[in-house]
Amino acid sequence: MEPLGAEFFLKSTHLLARDLLGKVLVQGDVGGRVIEVEAYQGPSDRAAHSYGGRRTRRTEVMFGPPGTAYVYLIYGMYTCLNVVSAEAGSPEAVLIRALEPIFGVEKMASRRLAKGPLASGPGRLTQALGITLSFNRHRLWCPPLYLADDGYVLEASRVAQGPRIGVAYAKEAAGFPWRYWIQSHPLVSKG
DNA sequence: GTATGGATCCTT
């Protein structure tokens, strides 16, 4: 499967979030379809790490070019994968929240110690794909970790939208309907 | 320098 080109990522954060649904995330010999994402709209979004334009060692990657991976450690034991979006200098990103496993499923299972969904949930999918902090700043059109289009067509009417998960602390931003998923897909993560 | 809590997941 061919990687999407760098130009695929150059669009608004919400358009990219929508367009990532249905694409395939590949890591080496393992891959799955993106079925759930969340948009983090930078300085104006209280739930975003870059809220208020905060520019630190951790958030620096969000200021980089679109299509760059932003991988960070959460709760001391899991990682989350984001796709940097918008033009360079605009610190926005799309969090990948769930995948439908497509190939290399046995290998994914072997990386997941616990019972439970293989790749539904941001921490679970990075574990299943072996995405560690070393992939931070990786360009997502370069193997081994890249996004691809396998011809799957997602009708606009099948895209559902609602509040993001785990951002109750973010005051007014907590209710923004910036989580997108494939309607009625059984492997979308639970809030 | 210390304190706090998180874009989560697992087990009881």
Added chain:
DNA sequence: AGGATCCATACG
């Protein structure tokens, strides 16, 4: 319902 586990961030 609570614990794991540790770094980024805020504050002094």
